[in-house]
Structure formats: C-alpha cells, structure tokens
Amino acid sequence: MRTLLALVLSMVAGGREVAAQDAECVRERAAMVEAIRAYARSRVNALGPDGLSERVLDALGRTKRHLFTSERSCSIAYADAPVSIGHGQTMSQPFIVALMTELAEVATDHVVLEVGTGSGYQAAILAHLARKVCTIEIIPALAETAARTLRDLAYDNVSVRLGDGYAGWPECGPFDAIVVTAALGEVPPPLIEQLKVGGRLVMPVGAAYTSQQLTVVEKIAPDKTTTRTVALVRFVPFTRSPK
Template sequence: MNEPDFTARRMAMVEYHIQGRGITSPLVIDAMRRVRRERFVSEDMQQLAYEDGPLGIGEGQTISQPYVVALMVDALNLQGGEKVLDVGTGSGYGAAVLGCIADEVFGIERLPALAAHAREVLRAEGFSNVHVYCGDGTLGMPEVAPFDGIVVAAGGPSVPQALKDQLTVGGRLVMPVGGEHIRQDLVRITRVSTSEYESESLGGVRFVPLLGEQGWPEGSA
C-alpha cells in the first residue's frame, strides 16, 4: 500500500497558519514547508498532523502546534550557520525545523524513550546536523556551549540561569514562563553583554511543565 501524500496539507498549513498569521521569514517558511510533521507523530495521529494544534506523543508530552514552533524559531532571528540548543526535544519536530536553518542543533530531552525515538526519526529524515541527548534540559549542555540560540519547549517558573549563561553575546533564548498548568508568557531573552540581558514578551502560550534542577521539581507534573 502506498503511503499517503501529505504535501498538499503541509503547504496549506504553512499558507494559512504560518504565513497567514504573520510569519514572514523566508528561512522559517521554507523550513516549515520542508519538515514532514507526520513523521514525528504516531501512525494513528498522522491524519491530524497538519491541523494547527498540539498532539500527544506519549509519556504525557506533546508535539507543539506548528504556528508556535514557527513563532519560536522566528523569534531567534536565525540567519543560517548558527549553533542552537533545543530543550525539551520531545518528538524532534521543532529540532528538525531548527535544523533546516541552523548549522548545528543540539537537542536535550529528559525522557529516554522520547529521546531515542526522536533520534531515530531525525536520522531517517536526513537531519545529520541535529544531535539528540537525554538529560536535564534546565542545565543545558555546557560542554558544547555557547549557543547562538536556545529554544525551550516547556514552561518553567523562570528562565534557568544555566541556559542564560550558555548564550553567546547577541544570542537569543525563547521560552514559556509561568505556572505549571496555566497559560504562560512566551519570553525572548537577548544577551546584550556578559552580564546583561534584555527580556520581552511574545504573548500567551500553554506548554507542559519544564522539569529539572532549574525548573519545576520532578514529580510535580
């Protein structure tokens, strides 16, 4: 049996839910057109892959809605050639979008099963520049820092200092901040010097809790 072709749905999703909601970066639009979201969800979820909403991926986690992925990647203002950290990699979909633009992406996921599956799908989809590791995302990856951009796909009580420290000067971090089970504020942090950061709000979002040493305590979700 031939696999269903989701290309038309993907193009329509980008037109209506990405460009139609104000994303104008050619790099982000091209990345959203290239990444096959249906590959990052279970077979029974594939027919829903191009609706603009989150989907369950097991382990109590979700794959973010396409518009939010595009918004967060767009907020990094990547131009190509950067090194980026993806915290809370989950399915690997957001990391794949980043991998279409950045030179190298390091993903960190605390749940071993999700990390292994994301690694497998990314490899199958040809994203050799995306590397997924299992660990505490709130601590980042100091061994390969600094990063030009950091995306955090889970909501924490505040932006972890460890992640701020791992930004290059001029680098940007995008992350939801707020309560565990309520609407959060999507913030962008820009490192303007070795000791100074600027913060701005990008609007309300809702993400799963960011668990870890510098996030919510384990077992609180």
Template sequence: MKYLTPLLLCVSIVAVADEADYAAARAELVDNLQIYARLVGDMDGAGFSDAVMASMHTVKRHALVPPAQQPFAYENRPLPIGHGQTISQPYIVALMTELLEPDADDVILEVGTGSGYQAAVLAELVDHVYSIEIIAALATRAAASLEQLGYTNITTRLGDGYYGWAAQAPFDAIIVTAAASHVPPPLIAQLKPGGRMIIPVGGRFMTQLLLLLEKTDDGEVITRQIAAVRFVPLTGEH
C-alpha cells in the first residue's frame, strides 16, 4: 500500500497533465476554427457564434475517439473511429452546428451517432438530443462514452434512422450524418415547421458540401447547398 499511494498519485498527476494538455490543444483548435471561418467568409464573414465556439471549447473530442486517435483529437481533420466510420473534421462539425441555429429549448434528432461527438456538441446547446446508430459496436461505445462524460440530455438507440424517431417527433432540427442517396421522406415529416435539417455530402474523409433543408412555417421545403468553402468556379465577365 505504501508503494501504491505514490504510484496512484503519479498516475493522477500524469492524467491531470494530459487533461491540461488536451484542454490547451482544444482551445488552440477552437481559436483556429474561428480564424478559418472569418478567413473564408463563412456566416457572412462573422465567423462562428460564441455559443457554438463555447460548446466546441467544452466537448472533449479526445474522450470520444479510439485511444489510437487521441493524440490527433485536436487537429482539424477527420479521424477514423473504427468500423469504417469517421468523425468529421471539427470545422465541419462547427459549421453544421451553426447552420442548425440551435436554441436552448430545442429537441434535435441525429441520424448516425458515430463517436457521439456531434451529439455532445449539440447537447451543450439544446434541451435534448436523440441519436440513432446503425452499427451496433459504435452505438454501444458512443452511449458508454457519453454517459461517462455526464451527458444526461442525449438518448441513443440502435436501429434504422430512415424512419426517424416517431415517438419523440417532431424535432426542431435534424442532422443526418450517414450518407444518403436521397432525403428520407419520413424525416422531413418529423421536422417541425420552421425546422432545419442538415446533411453532409461527400466521402468518409471529405465533406464536399452541406445540404441544408428548411421547412417553412407553411410546410414548404427548400434546400440550400452550402459549400464548406467559398469557391467561385469562374471569376470575371464571360
């Protein structure tokens, strides 16, 4: 026992030091995201809102990725999380969160829990997040990680996200992180009038654009395709 106490102390010091390192890395990343956003003129040049930045500041990305990826948790890039799945690059997570315009009393549906990172970022901002995952191992791992991090306003389940979560519908916002050849009609039906849905489009390690679907107060649906980057294919007169 006399040997164990100093050992445990050393371990906890190392752990605290790690946490402090992670916090510093996270702060640096979040600052950089804001710089990038203003640089490329997202959100009309205003950058990300304080609330979204605060959420990104709080959520421990390193605690939601596999141990092998933890050293890279605060790099602005997508990371593999096993089972052929990835966690989006933080910039895209911030952008999607921002585009959903989350309010404190919102209830949000997420289709594709993955690591649970996006759900955690949203849970910092809204009342409740419901999240569905189709890969059993990921669903189990994300639920455990989110519970360990103390998120009580995230409910996850394993199953088919195509039909949404009828028992908890309608939703103020829906985020579909799984690839889809079309927007599932049942999800549109479960979106409140005035609600927003966001779908990242592209490959596992490359988000090409974000599809923002808005349901007007009278139920009409329009989409906006938002490229993560402002890239004008042609400049000048022709």
C-alpha cells in the first residue's frame, strides 16, 4: 500500500512540475514574441516601418521552441540567442528565424524548401504558414531527431530528407520559397532552378566563420533574378557531402 501511495504521490508531483514548466514556457514564449515585435520595428532597413507581420509573430507564438532543444529549458529556448544543438550546429536566434521567415513571404498555399533542418524549429515555423514544407539535413543524427520531434508534435505537412541540400529536392518542388540556414559563398544554382517565378530564396551568403550578408533572391522570370542584401548575420558553414 505504501509503495502504491508513493507512486501516486510521485505521479501527482511530476504532473505539477510539468504543468509549472508549461506555464513558465507560455510566459517566456509570449515575452519572446513581444521582444521580437519591438525589436523588429527598429529594423526599418530590413523589414520596413511595419516590422514583422502578425502571421509570422503568431507562428512564433504557437511553436514550442523548447521542445526542439535537448535541455527543454524555457529560459534558454526563449532567450533571443542561438542555441547549440550538437554536431557543431546551432538553432538560430528567434529574431533571425522570424526575419528570414518574413523575407520569404510565405503564403498559405505555398510549398517551401528549407535547406539545413537542424533541430526542426525553422521548419515548424514555416509549417504554420505554408501548405507543405520540405526540409533537408545532411547530418544523420539531426535529421532523425528533427523528423521524430516534428512527427511527435503533429507537423503533418513537413517532410524531412537526409542529404546534401546544395542540389535541392526536385521531387518535392518546384518551390514558392526557399530558406537556407547555413552560409555559403554563392547561391546554389540548383536551388534557383527549383524556385518558381515570383518566388523568393533567403540565405546567408559569405565565407564561413565570419559575418555574412543575409540575402534575398527573387526570381522574376525563368532566367532572371534580382538580389538584395538585408543585414549582416553569422551562420554555421554550409556542409556538403564528400566528393
């Protein structure tokens, strides 16, 4: 009887701890969204005077970022800072995730490609906005973990693929928007080929281990694009498969 009572009391205590953590995460997440909203208004050059759209802010508010980290810590997950996810990779700070999502101009009927799944957090944000998200990760452990997390959280419109994202994912496209979450000195030509006319590609362009230019490429005709730089950023290098 004592053993059973101890078990019940332990389960009750555990449930209270989970509920307390959930409440803390709700508060931390709401504070993060408001901080990003305020900061975005000061980034007129990148976003215009209106800042971030309510659709993007709502996606940030609905996505449980702490569940995409190994620590599951609310204070770490919802700080506006990158988070290490192992294997030399990071989950970008929330403002940068929001900025890249905003620049991609994702609509509800869009098919979106993400190159560099990482933890799966950026894919989850995109999934709240698009009809379908196809995301590629080259590191097997990250691809497996992200796919499991996204599946467990019922992101049914996200497909995860293990592979070299330089070549894109032709079978899943063409794409209305492409978001690349690692730095490379050039925009991969296959990604431009898989981008629809009128679509946008957002990625950091520049050398590894230094500041890069967050770049927006818009495809205005089958063989013509326009390019503009938005802000200085610092991303991990784009990883390729060995040749």
